[in-house]
Amino acid sequence: MDGQDAVRLAGARVWIDGIVGTGVRGPLEGALADAVRALAALKRSAGPAVVAVDVPSGLTDARGEVPGPLLPAEVTVTMGAHKEALVLPPAAGYAGRIERVDLGLGPADAERTPPVALHTAASAAAHYPAPTSEDHKYTRGVVGVVAGSDTYPGAGVLAVRGALASGAGMVRLNSTRRVEDLVLAAEPGVVTAGGRIQAGLIGPGLDEARRAEALELAEFCLEAGLPLVIDAWVLDLVPGLVDRTRPAALTITPHYGEAARLLTALGSPTTRARVGDAPLSAAQSLHELTGATVVLKGAATIVYGAARTTPADGGAPGRARACGPEQGDGPERGHDPGGARNREGSGEPREDTHDPGGARGPEAPSSPGEPRGRDSARAIVAPLGCGWASVAGSGDVLAGLVAGTHAGARARRERDGADVHDPVAEAAAAVWVHGEAARLAARARHAPGQPIQARQIADAIPPVIGGILGA
Numbered sequence: 001m002d003g004q005d006a007v008r009l010a011g012a013r014v015w016i017d018g019i020v021g022t023g024v025r026g027p028l029e030g031a032l033a034d035a036v037r038a039l040a041a042l043k044r045s046a047g048p049a050v051v052a053v054d055v056p057s058g059l060t061d062a063r064g065e066v067p068g069p070l071l072p073a074e075v076t077v078t079m080g081a082h083k084e085a086l087v088l089p090p091a092a093g094y095a096g097r098i099e100r101v102d103l104g105l106g107p108a109d110a111e112r113t114p115p116v117a118l119h120t121a122a123s124a125a126a127h128y129p130a131p132t133s134e135d136h137k138y139t140r141g142v143v144g145v146v147a148g149s150d151t152y153p154g155a156g157v158l159a160v161r162g163a164l165a166s167g168a169g170m171v172r173l174n175s176t177r178r179v180e181d182l183v184l185a186a187e188p189g190v191v192t193a194g195g196r197i198q199a200g201l202i203g204p205g206l207d208e209a210r211r212a213e214a215l216e217l218a219e220f221c222l223e224a225g226l227p228l229v230i231d232a233w234v235l236d237l238v239p240g241l242v243d244r245t246r247p248a249a250l251t252i253t254p255h256y257g258e259a260a261r262l263l264t265a266l267g268s269p270t271t272r273a274r275v276g277d278a279p280l281s282a283a284q285s286l287h288e289l290t291g292a293t294v295v296l297k298g299a300a301t302i303v304y305g306a307a308r309t310t311p312a313d314g315g316a317p318g319r320a321r322a323c324g325p326e327q328g329d330g331p332e333r334g335h336d337p338g339g340a341r342n343r344e345g346s347g348e349p350r351e352d353t354h355d356p357g358g359a360r361g362p363e364a365p366s367s368p369g370e371p372r373g374r375d376s377a378r379a380i381v382a383p384l385g386c387g388w389a390s391v392a393g394s395g396d397v398l399a400g401l402v403a404g405t406h407a408g409a410r411a412r413r414e415r416d417g418a419d420v421h422d423p424v425a426e427a428a429a430a431v432w433v434h435g436e437a438a439r440l441a442a443r444a445r446h447a448p449g450q451p452i453q454a455r456q457i458a459d460a461i462p463p464v465i466g467g468i469l470g471a
């Protein structure tokens with residue numbers, strides 16, 4: 001590109017970038033790299049809008065990494081299927097708004113580009129069915145939550161609100177008196193007594209003083225084969241839990257900083273910057289090292305894991321002993337989220353509070369690295385989120401929503417005796433709903449939008465779910 005080209009280009013308000021497509025692999029090199037670098041610099045100073053054809057030039061990597069110079073676009077018009085580089089972070093951040101042009105190659109094109117699927121409203125709707133006349137709170141799912149502390153009381157409120165907003169039938173909370181009072185003032189339907197649960201959540205806003213309660217719920221869930229979501233600081237429990245249990249039902253929800261810490265603790269040292277450069281690889285490594293479904297949070301959130309195709313619970317389908325009878329059981333059975341405090345007066349742990357190994361059957365995977373009865377791993381990514389979602393407590397709402405979504409799915413499996421468990425699809429649905437809720441709250445669907453708080457994301461979840469069910 002000579003000086004005259006530069007002057008001509010600088011005068012144009014829109015550039016159409018069709019320089020390099022998806023056929024190239026690895027970083028652009030030589031004269032091509034120099035030209036793309038020069039154009040990117042000129043774009044920064046002259047400010048044209050760039051419309052890329054298929055992919056922005058330089059986004060060549062199928063794992064969403066950014067290998068070298070590239071020309072960022074405001075709009076990318078892509079043909080047929082979505083390309084990984086357009087949906088996976090960090091590359092997705094350079095593609096702008098995506099316009100897909102159907103080439104008539106079939107409906108699957110819209111959603112799938114193996115091995116990465118893009119989550120959509122249609123795929124989320126299946127995970128939030130409207131209750132029928134047969135349903136009651138236990139068939140809609142009960143979430144046991146250990147969240148919030150006197151250090152971070154607000155996170156407990158937000159996690160509970162996320163779980164409730166999922167459509168779960170009930171949330172049982174174990175927290176400090178202050179957090180419980182705050183939660184009950186906002187949500188009087190929350191229960192602080194022990195009892196039957198169908199999924200657990202530990203992490204949001206916990207401090208060291210709450211470690212024992214978090215560990216107790218984690219062990220209860222993993223031993224009973226109940227879905228367990230681990231978030232935030234208590235992700236540091238994961239290496240110990242993976243060693244001692246088989247985490248078939250474990251979902252972890254780290255942000256990049258937490259992912260780097262956890263990978264390092266698992267013997268794969270890395271940094272937050274390296275996770276940010278290659279988040280798909282980080283999510284894959286976390287899954288391979290733990291067996292868990294990994295929700296790696298960022299501007300575009302990657303969900304990585306495997307579906308179970310054999311009974312998650314072993315034994316009689318539809319019933320987990322640790323959860324007590326099918327219905328009508330009260331606080332005398334199941335998990336006791338109040339721990340020792342709620343047992344005051346009895347002197348002993350209750351008979352059904354822990355059920356070591358009882359509900360986990362022979363179908364449990366033999367090791368985290370070599371799960372039996374599971375499909376091969378896959379990634380699902382939600383479209384690039386609305387930036388207003390990056391506000392304190394947003395991830396706490398998401399953790400609650402993921403746990404509520406797992407609890408609902410688990411309750412339906414118990415009711416129907418179903419044996420297919422797809423925690424990746426469940427978690428991806430929750431991520432999609434959370435992203436849409438942020439967009440709705442911020443009024444950012446067709447406009448830049450406006451600042452929001454995490455509680456507004458929680459408030460917007462029910463209308464998003466209602467919207468996808470009514471569509």
Ligand SMILES: NC(=O)C1=CN([C@@H]2O[C@H](COP(=O)(O)OP(=O)(O)OC[C@H]3O[C@@H](n4cnc5c(N)ncnc54)[C@H](OP(=O)(O)O)[C@@H]3O)[C@@H](O)[C@H]2O)[C@@H](O)CC1
Nearest residue numbers: 152153154155204205206232233255256257272392393396
């Ligand atoms: N209202 C309440 O009660 C709230 C309570 N909360 C509770 O606070 C606790 C601490 O959680 P926390 O995430 O703030 O701190 P922590 O994990 O130590 O991060 C340290 C370093 O990690 C990085 N990093 C952070 N976020 C990142 C991201 N999204 N994406 C990428 N990187 C990110 C960043 O590193 P840097 O970029 O500076 O290198 C940062 O300096 C936790 O229990 C939580 O539940 C919060 O939810 C807020 C609302």
Ligand SMILES: Nc1ncnc2c1ncn2[C@@H]1O[C@H](COP(=O)(O)OP(=O)(O)O)[C@@H](O)[C@H]1O
Nearest residue numbers: 255298299385386387389390392393394395396
């Ligand atoms: N730039 C962004 N655009 C869209 N969503 C974002 C962006 N940055 C973060 N998020 C989302 O915001 C949430 C932040 O969660 P987290 O880091 O756990 O925060 P907190 O601990 O304060 O709740 C995640 O759901 C993440 O996907």
